[in-house]
Amino acid sequence: MSKTILAVDDSGSLRQMLSFSLKAAGYGVIEAVDGQDGLDKARKQTVDLVLTDQNMPGMDGLSLIKALRGMKNYRNVPILMLTTEAGDDMKAMGRAAGANGWLVKPFDPARLTEVVKKLIG
Secondary structure (H helix, E strand, C coil): CCCEEEEECCCHHHHHHHHHHHHHCCCEEEEECCHHHHHHHHHHCCCCEEEECCCCCCCCHHHHHHHHHCCHHHCCCCEEEEECCCCHHHHHHHHHHCCCEEEECCCCHHHHHHHHHHHHC
16 A cells, blocks of 8 residues: 655645646645645544645644644654755754654655655655
């Protein structure tokens, strides 16, 4: 059975690129339009990895990560932040919230799949 990734981003074109890259690498992908949608979908089905943007309307990436880390079945699920913000402060906040890693947009599909493979095989 293939591993499933939850891709959370308010940009439809970015979700499409993530979906395309990850599906091509053999992963299942569930798309969410913002943090709240991501949280709702994560409650319905536990995934193997979460990729989230930081800046989204409503619930942002850090809030989503904190909410997921508060759920028993998401304590050990790898979470990657995918964002335009590459500052040390933001990375520190991401780590404090429970993010396992960081990818800067625009992302390189080969790098994305390499990082995902390292985290979930």
